[in-house]
Amino acid sequence: MKIELIEAIPYAIPYARPLKFASGEVTTADHVLIRIHTDNGIMGVADTPPRPYTYGETQDSIVSVVTKIFAPQLIGLDPLDRSKVQQILRRTVHNPTAKGALDIALWDIIGISLGTPVHKLLGGFTDRMRVCHMLGFKPAAELLEEALRFRETYGINTFKLKTGRRPLSLDVEASQVLRDGLGADTEIYLDANRGWTANEAMEVLRRTEGLGLSMLEEPCDAGEAMGRRRLVQHSTIPIVGDESVPTLGDVSRELLSGGSNAICIKTARSGFTEAQQILGLCEGMGVDVTMGNQIDTQVGSLATVTFGAAFEASSRRAGELSNFLDMTDDLLAEPLEITGGTIRVREVPGVGAVVDAEKLTKYRQD
Numbered sequence: 001m002k003i004e005l006i007e008a009i010p011y012a013i014p015y016a017r018p019l020k021f022a023s024g025e026v027t028t029a030d031h032v033l034i035r036i037h038t039d040n041g042i043m044g045v046a047d048t049p050p051r052p053y054t055y056g057e058t059q060d061s062i063v064s065v066v067t068k069i070f071a072p073q074l075i076g077l078d079p080l081d082r083s084k085v086q087q088i089l090r091r092t093v094h095n096p097t098a099k100g101a102l103d104i105a106l107w108d109i110i111g112i113s114l115g116t117p118v119h120k121l122l123g124g125f126t127d128r129m130r131v132c133h134m135l136g137f138k139p140a141a142e143l144l145e146e147a148l149r150f151r152e153t154y155g156i157n158t159f160k161l162k163t164g165r166r167p168l169s170l171d172v173e174a175s176q177v178l179r180d181g182l183g184a185d186t187e188i189y190l191d192a193n194r195g196w197t198a199n200e201a202m203e204v205l206r207r208t209e210g211l212g213l214s215m216l217e218e219p220c221d222a223g224e225a226m227g228r229r230r231l232v233q234h235s236t237i238p239i240v241g242d243e244s245v246p247t248l249g250d251v252s253r254e255l256l257s258g259g260s261n262a263i264c265i266k267t268a269r270s271g272f273t274e275a276q277q278i279l280g281l282c283e284g285m286g287v288d289v290t291m292g293n294q295i296d297t298q299v300g301s302l303a304t305v306t307f308g309a310a311f312e313a314s315s316r317r318a319g320e321l322s323n324f325l326d327m328t329d330d331l332l333a334e335p336l337e338i339t340g341g342t343i344r345v346r347e348v349p350g351v352g353a354v355v356d357a358e359k360l361t362k363y364r365q366d
């Protein structure tokens with residue numbers, strides 16, 4: 001089996017409910033669909049979300065790096081030669097979501113060619129994950145209304161609150177209102193997307209003490225190493241690295257330097273191959289992981305649950321798997337469903353992301 005053709009298809013689907021956070025805002029999913037074709041007629045599929053404020057990638061840059069840099073080096077390779085593929089991807093720096101999608105599409109091909117679901121090939125631990133819903137910037141009363149609605153409608157009982165606003169009282173109040181309105185048995189954690197300084201984050205931790213928040217993600221710039229290390233040392237809850245740890249090397253650096261003591265894994269930027277290496281590193285170090293969300297579509301969310309459900313350590317916590325519900329439409333032919341607060345893997349060969357051809361024609365931009 002050989003890779004014959006790689007497509008990078010830009011498309012745009014508007015959000016019904018845009019998501020705002022400290023480092024940016026999404027109003028349209030202007031993503032790139034990756035399709036890899038083999039000489040024996042198999043097609044692997046994955047999705048890439050451009051996040052210029054996180055990784056420097058744009059829709060154009062993803063199309064360009066995939067078609068001009070990666071495709072010429074990957075065409076002709078056997079998708080099963082995964083280490084050869086990884087070596088080629090690593091030779092070009094950055095571009096994490098372009099690389100992640102290529103890796104996922106190749107795993108899709110491997111699963112289809114073996115007639116086996118990819119969640120089984122990876123580890124086969126469970127067939128579903130609990131779901132965490134991510135709440136963007138909104139007035140506190142609206143946040144509570146949204147969380148209560150998601151709990152009632154989908155059975156979701158874990159919420160990640162986007163924070164990093166100034167004045168700090170906005171996020172302190174939102175945390176308090178959510179805890180009061182949701183009660184003690186709902187998990188709530190915060191993600192500031194580097195919106196604060198380390199000292200501001202410490203003040204927020206002081207002012208929210210007693211609310212039972214479970215984690216604080218990317219509170220400040222991890223590059224400001226001393227402040228971040230002091231915060232990690234003083235916090236009683238895990239400080240989660242997200243955009244500071246897109247690669248295996250970044251994870252080892254942040255864990256060793258004390259910049260984070262929990263790690264967010266995102267398949268959108270790590271694919272399945274590097275995500276598995278990151279997971280192994282974290283398990284070995286005794287560090288918790290979360291399965292994060294790159295504000296993924298259904299195609300992207302299916303990849304996250306495929307990986308997350310495959311291992312015990314990645315399925316322990318609720319995964320961030322529900323923000324596709326904020327979109328007006330999606331490319332996936334058979335929609336994902338969240339029931340009883342969980343989302344299931346697909347028991348079909350590959351990852352199971354079958355794209356609706358009419359919808360792709362409608363939304364594609366090329």
Ligand code: MUC
Nearest residue numbers: 051191242292293294295
């Ligand atoms: C997160 O965890 O930071 C914000 C932008 C994006 O693409 O993903 C997020 C969620």
Ligand code: MG
Nearest residue numbers: 191217218242
């Ligand atoms: Mg984050």
